[in-house]
Amino acid sequence: MGFARACSVALVGVEGVVVEVQADLERGVAAFALVGLPDKSLSESRDRVRAAVVNSGAEWPQMKLTVGLSPASVPKGGSGFDLAVAAAVLGAAERVDPESIADLVLIGELGLDGRVRPVRGVLPAVLAAAGAGYRQVVVPEQTAGEAALVPGVSVLGVRSLRQLIAILTDAPVPDEPPLPAGSPDPMLAGLVVPGAGIGSGLATTPAEAPDLADVAGQHQARMALEVAAAGGHHLMLHGPPGAGKTMLAERLPGVLPPLTRRESLEVTAVHSVAGILPPGQPLVSSPPYCAPHHSATMPALVGGGNGLPRPGAVSLAHRGVLFLDETPEFTGKALDALRQPLESGHVVVARSGGVVRLPARFLMVLAANPCPCGRHSTGGVGCECSPAVVRRYQARLSGPLLDRVDLRVRVEPVCRADLLGRAGGGESTAEVAARVAGARERAATRFTGTPWRLNGEVPGHELRTRWSVEPGAMAGAERDLERGLLSARGLDRVLRVAWTLADLAGHDRPDPADVALALELRTGVSRGAPMRGKEARR
Helix, strand or coil, X not given: CEEEEEEEEEEECCEEEEXXXXXXXXXXXXXXXXXXXXXXXXXXXXXXXXXXXXXXXXXXXXXXXEEEEECCCCCECCCCCHHHHHHHHHHHCCCCCHHHHCCCXXXXXXXXXXXXXXXXXXXXXXXXXXHCCCCEEEEEHHHHHHHCCCCCCEEEEECEHHHHHHHHCCCCCCCCCCCCCCCCCHHHHHCCCCCCCCCCCCCCCCCCCCCXXXXXXXXXXXXXXXXXXXXXXXXXXXXXXXXXXXXXHHCHHHHCCCCCHHHHHHHHHHHHHHCCCCCXXXXXXXXXXXXXXXXXXXXXXXXXXXXXXXXXXHXXXXXXXXXXXXXXXXXXXXXXXXXXXXXXXXXXXXXXXXXXXXXXXXXXXXXXXXXXXXXXXXXXXXXXXXXXXXXXXXXXXXXXXXXXXXXXXXXXCCCHHHHCCCCCCCCCHHHHHHXXXXXXXXXXHHCCCCCCCCHHHCCHHHHHHHCCCCCCCCHHHHHHHHXXXXXXXXXXXXXXXXXXXXXXXXXCCCCHHHHHHHHHHHHCCCCCCCCCHHHHHC
């Protein structure tokens, strides 16, 4: 009889729970029982582990074997427990020293030939192990770079179970034959899930990002894009087809500053669990950009699936940009599901398999045509839609959702002078990004000692009571509130945008012109506010 234990990690969304894998050998008819709420793929590990142990040159114990996964109340799934189960069985059979694996966290799938295959979610799993106090982890060699992102943890990458047994028994480590040059690596197949990206989930590198200078005209929309990036404000672009709404949205990630180390770990953890983290890129350092098709369902946007929910578009766009092109074509149920994550920065999804809390702090950009034919209110071109059709089309966006959008800008058709370059080219992404970085730095300095870094994150009560504007600056916004043109939430969002405009202009606090421009960007009604930056000189 023998007993041994090792550790692994069960993922619940992007959060991990350390699981103790216990193996017990008793006299009796040879059998292999696996208990502790395993799913189908984990139950099949019995056959994978047995074949991997035998093909690695070790003897399989011909006794009654029970493997328990503790805590038994936590649902467990996936093939990432294979390596821990094999180590625990070998420890119980005294093929390896049980003490050497007692505090070792092992993550990886086993092939029938004993090779260790990579699995998704290694980064959040190692983060959970480090948070629980474990300092040694064993992962597949292909994901060792991802695991090494966690500080204070010693990472061992192995190619096969044979190598792990040799390391644990102080024997010479065998070399695994490399693949022929240029041949595909089948071991990487489990890291990427086809179709899981929901649009462009991963950010492009700065060298590949499109330049804002490519956009012709649209001076007010470009200014709104800069304000959205500087303060983390949600943006809506509405106008006829072909005016440049999609081009502007695609260039927004390039205006945003690179992710901080903490933000990079958060984004990488989500993408690793979702299966869209490409091999060879263990850390996402640029803001992600996610653009789901308008046929996307509510679970595709907020997260869902069979059993435990998987990250949706709002989580794939965490710390980046979520672009909803042709917004009125989305279902109302799917759009209204965005209201909670827009306020809280996370989404809580309950399904039959459990409740998952997923991060969802994103910058939302909506793009909409004025009517189904797209020519409503366009000078010189007749609209084929009746007034009733136009009203129904525009009513597809609910008032509560639009109330959470700080900036609403009309994108006009591009004139000939702008399109042919006769009016001069627009600013490049690098020029705008420099101003955005300066404004964010001023805001971060002001919010030192608080949990906020952007104006768009500060609660309205805190912004009104702790940081004051110039006397009389809010008079126009307060009048709109009294007339019912602004809600209380709308007033707070105007104040946030005014602080961002002040940061971009280098003001210590918002003046009446800042508030007037913030009102104009929200309501679309001109308040006589001057335009800012290079666009003001056009």
